[in-house]
Amino acid sequence: MRGLHVKTLALLLVVVGISICWFKVTRLGLPLVPTEKADVWTVEARIEFKARHDAAVKARFAIPRLPPGYTVVDESFVSGDYGLTTEDDGANRAVEWAIRQVNGYQVLYYRIRLARDPSNQPIQAPVTLIPEVRSPHFPEALESAAKGLMGEALKKSADAKTFVRELLVRLNSHTVDPNVMLLRQGIGDEEEWVQFVSDLLASGGFISRPAHLLVLRDGINHGALKPWLQVFDGHQWVWIDPHTGELGLPEGAVPWHVGADPVLAVSGGKNIKVEFSVSQREQDRTLVAEQRARQMGSRLMEYSLFSLPVSVQNVYRVLLMVPVGAFLIVILRNVVGIKTFGTFMPILISLAFRETELVWGMILFSLLIFLGLLIRFYLEYLKLLMVPRLAAVLIIVIILMAFVSVFSHKLGFDRGLSVALFPMVILAMTIERMSLVWEELGPTEALVQGFGSLAVAALGYLCMSSRYLEHLIFVFPELLLVVLAMTLLLGRYTGYRLTELWRFRSALRL
Amino acid sequence: MAIPLGVEALKVDGKPAWLPWRRLRQLGVMGLNERNADFILPYNPRKNYPLVDNKLLTKELAIQAGIPVPPLYGVIEIVHQIEDLSDLVSPYEDFVVKPAQGAGGEGILVLTGRQGDRYRKSDGELTTEEDLGHHISNILGGMYSLAGRPDQAVLEYRVKFDPIFEHISYQGVPDIRILVFRGIPVLAMIRLPTRGSSGKANLHQGAIGVGIDLASGRTFSGVWHERPIEEHPDTGGQLSGRIIPYWDEILAMTARCHDFAGLGFIGVDIVLDETQGPMMLEVNARPGLSIQLANRLGLLPRLRHVEALKSIPTEISERVQTAKTLARYTA
Numbered sequence: 001m002r003g004l005h006v007k008t009l010a011l012l013l014v015v016v017g018i019s020i021c022w023f024k025v026t027r028l029g030l031p032l033v034p035t036e037k038a039d040v041w042t043v044e045a046r047i048e049f050k051a052r053h054d055a056a057v058k059a060r061f062a063i064p065r066l067p068p069g070y071t072v073v074d075e076s077f078v079s080g081d082y083g084l085t086t087e088d089d090g091a092n093r094a095v096e097w098a099i100r101q102v103n104g105y106q107v108l109y110y111r112i113r114l115a116r117d118p119s120n121q122p123i124q125a126p127v128t129l130i131p132e133v134r135s136p137h138f139p140e141a142l143e144s145a146a147k148g149l150m151g152e153a154l155k156k157s158a159d160a161k162t163f164v165r166e167l168l169v170r171l172n173s174h175t176v177d178p179n180v181m182l183l184r185q186g187i188g189d190e191e192e193w194v195q196f197v198s199d200l201l202a203s204g205g206f207i208s209r210p211a212h213l214l215v216l217r218d219g220i221n222h223g224a225l226k227p228w229l230q231v232f233d234g235h236q237w238v239w240i241d242p243h244t245g246e247l248g249l250p251e252g253a254v255p256w257h258v259g260a261d262p263v264l265a266v267s268g269g270k271n272i273k274v275e276f277s278v279s280q281r282e283q284d285r286t287l288v289a290e291q292r293a294r295q296m297g298s299r300l301m302e303y304s305l306f307s308l309p310v311s312v313q314n315v316y317r318v319l320l321m322v323p324v325g326a327f328l329i330v331i332l333r334n335v336v337g338i339k340t341f342g343t344f345m346p347i348l349i350s351l352a353f354r355e356t357e358l359v360w361g362m363i364l365f366s367l368l369i370f371l372g373l374l375i376r377f378y379l380e381y382l383k384l385l386m387v388p389r390l391a392a393v394l395i396i397v398i399i400l401m402a403f404v405s406v407f408s409h410k411l412g413f414d415r416g417l418s419v420a421l422f423p424m425v426i427l428a429m430t431i432e433r434m435s436l437v438w439e440e441l442g443p444t445e446a447l448v449q450g451f452g453s454l455a456v457a458a459l460g461y462l463c464m465s466s467r468y469l470e471h472l473i474f475v476f477p478e479l480l481l482v483v484l485a486m487t488l489l490l491g492r493y494t495g496y497r498l499t500e501l502w503r504f505r506s507a508l509r510l
Numbered sequence: 511m512a513i514p515l516g517v518e519a520l521k522v523d524g525k526p527a528w529l530p531w532r533r534l535r536q537l538g539v540m541g542l543n544e545r546n547a548d549f550i551l552p553y554n555p556r557k558n559y560p561l562v563d564n565k566l567l568t569k570e571l572a573i574q575a576g577i578p579v580p581p582l583y584g585v586i587e588i589v590h591q592i593e594d595l596s597d598l599v600s601p602y603e604d605f606v607v608k609p610a611q612g613a614g615g616e617g618i619l620v621l622t623g624r625q626g627d628r629y630r631k632s633d634g635e636l637t638t639e640e641d642l643g644h645h646i647s648n649i650l651g652g653m654y655s656l657a658g659r660p661d662q663a664v665l666e667y668r669v670k671f672d673p674i675f676e677h678i679s680y681q682g683v684p685d686i687r688i689l690v691f692r693g694i695p696v697l698a699m700i701r702l703p704t705r706g707s708s709g710k711a712n713l714h715q716g717a718i719g720v721g722i723d724l725a726s727g728r729t730f731s732g733v734w735h736e737r738p739i740e741e742h743p744d745t746g747g748q749l750s751g752r753i754i755p756y757w758d759e760i761l762a763m764t765a766r767c768h769d770f771a772g773l774g775f776i777g778v779d780i781v782l783d784e785t786q787g788p789m790m791l792e793v794n795a796r797p798g799l800s801i802q803l804a805n806r807l808g809l810l811p812r813l814r815h816v817e818a819l820k821s822i823p824t825e826i827s828e829r830v831q832t833a834k835t836l837a838r839y840t841a
Contacts, residue, residue: 334543506737507806
């Protein structure tokens with residue numbers, strides 16, 4: 001009955017732990033291994049204008065909204081004294097800086113960090129409101145030319161997508177079509193070209209809108225957005241290359257803004273300029289995923305260990321490994337049957353090994369215990385009361401630690417300095433218990449237990465210093481529930497210990 | 511006394527398993543984990559531990575229950591009382607000093623006589639009153655008690671062991687350990703000190719464990735350092751075939767210990783005094799498992815059998831009978 005209870009509880013803990021972990025891996029994209037790196041793009045938009053001294057300044061700047069194929073790691077605005085608001089209308093996001101009175105040249109920054117994540121394809125909300133065809137505004141003279149061109153393209157196409165392609169083939173063709181020649185006249189930059197194609201589509205009864213992309217390439221410094229085109233195919237908006245008519249977004253492009261509104265509008269300013277810079281950097285995936293999850297507003301991450309200050313995080317990186325060490329002790333003592341001084345003393349020693357490193361840690365530990373034992377045997381001769389004797393051992397341990405540090409420093413072994421990281425009370429108790437065992441059960445037993453403790457501490461260190469385990473436990477602390485479950489199960493383990501097979505070996509020979 | 515379950519079913523059947531742990535299971539050998547999880551935790555209520563962990567309390571309860579124990583000479587509770595030690599022990603030629611809450615037989619000092627103002631220890635060496643005082647202050651400081659709690663030092667009658675053990679014991683006092691489960695003795699052994707165990711009757715420290723047939727009180731051969739042994743290594747005495755005197759009385763005493771301690775799974779230590787007969791020394795709530803090696807017999811068949819009994823007879827003699835029947839069937 002009790003066994004069933006423990007098993008059910010353990011199963012529950014495992015299920016809860018594994019499912020939270022699974023959620024974090026699949027939904028939040030937290031990596032299971034610490035080595036994974038992700039490309040992180042830092043995009044900075046620099047907005048510059050000269051403020052007019054007689055008017056309030058208001059700058060409205062379009063910013064990316066859920067770029068497909070990327071996740072937003074973080075976003076920041078550098079705006080000085082400006083009031084700052086952001087808004088999201090479902091198609092675009094925009095930031096608005098406002099200030100009542102300002103003089104001279106103004107520079108505002110918008111910075112966004114994006115991580116490539118092909119799995120992140122936000123589901124487009126179905127377009128419920130069918131956009132209206134806006135009336136094109138061609139000059140009289142061009143209207144007939146446009147009509148002529150469209151007529152041909154219409155005949156050879158089935159829907160908006162194929163129509164646009166047909167149209168663009170004609171517009172781009174090198175054969176001299178008088179209509180095309182006429183239409184192309186006076187088109188200066190890309191911006192106007194997209195507007196022109198959009199107008200042409202409108203006059204054919206197709207719905208389209210201009211858009212702007214940012215092409216991510218490392219090292220762009222004074223870049224600009226690339227005008228692009230979106231066509232409504234009756235159900236949703238489709239990206240189309242305004243030059244070739246190809247569908248989709250170009251490689252490495254992030255949609256910045258869609259619609260006819262300008263990307264940047266400044267009222268109360270002149271000489272308006274916006275420049276983009278792009279740089280690429282590799283970053284730990286964990287950090288990326290964690291920041292991203294927080295952007296997504298996941299409650300899980302809001303209350304994760306990542307929300308703590310970094311210094312506290314580092315403490316927990318170590319602390320969360322203690323359960324792993326404790327579990328190791330459970331296995332070594334109840335399944336293997338190794339004898340140690342004190343139940344969890346070896347774990348504290350292995351925590352100290354983290355700082356001193358294994359070999360040095362073991363040398364220093366053995367040295368301190370050895371010296372401590374010598375002095376402890378001398379104290380035994382003095383016949384002191386127990387608590388003063390313990391205190392004396394503690395004081396001597398600390399003096400020894402100081403000596404070891406100073407001597408090793410003089411000799412040029414800086415590793416010896418880390419001896420100060422050993423938990424001295426634990427050392428004192430170990431010395432005391434070892435000397436007791438020495439007297440009561442003999443030196444063999446004392447050495448067996450001493451080496452047992454050292455071996456367990458070394459194993460504990462190897463376990464607890466594993467980068468993979470540390471990463472797993474820190475990023476997925478819910479896995480501790482699994483450790484707890486296994487500990488509970490071992491709490492009902494009634495099988496033999498490995499050392500008992502040796503102890504009862506004579507029974508085996510019967 | 512009928513055995514309600516088919517004892518035959520408890521015996522090892524089929525061919526011996528090849529894997530060591532399977533083989534041990536077949537033999538019914540109990541491991542520490544199983545002892546703790548299946549017997550100590552369910553049958554020994556925590557609140558009754560102090561009754562047996564504190565030897566003064568045990569002594570008191572045993573006297574009330576009519577179980578003979580070594581007479582108490584005195585108790586030292588504070589360091590200051592050590593000054594009056596010589597007055598306290600002056601009426602006695604020999605005595606034993608032990609911690610009231612000691613574990614594993616540690617901290618016990620046996621003083622066999624005096625020489626001037628010195629005391630002779632069981633190993634023949636002399637010790638001064640100052641050394642003795644230091645030992646007592648260590649006891650008071652909690653050096654031998656569980657978790658280092660402050661303790662009391664108990665001064666009591668020194669057991670002069672029965673001459674029957676003369677040829678199979680080297681110094682120290684041999685004691686009889688009997689495992690009692692639900693008030694029924696299930697397994698017994700006698701622990702004989704050797705030169706290596708420096709007079710201590712603890713198998714870990716090199717004492718010899720010799721199994722005893724519960725039904726007859728006759729000794730089997732022994733184990734020493736976990737190896738079978740026929741003769742005492744120091745005295746050369748034959749270990750097997752000796753009949754323990756007062757055997758039924760001893761079994762009855764151990765069965766009574768269960769009643770006053772309120773613990774289901776205990777090890778009771780008995781010593782045989784040459785004049786006063788069997789005396790109960792202490793009750794252990796976490797009895798060791800070497801007794802299986804000494805008897806070359808796994809504990810589990812008997813334990814499981816007693817566990818399956820619906821009710822345990824209240825009459826002590828009936829319990830002793832049950833124990834003997836059980837032993838006959840599962841030898």
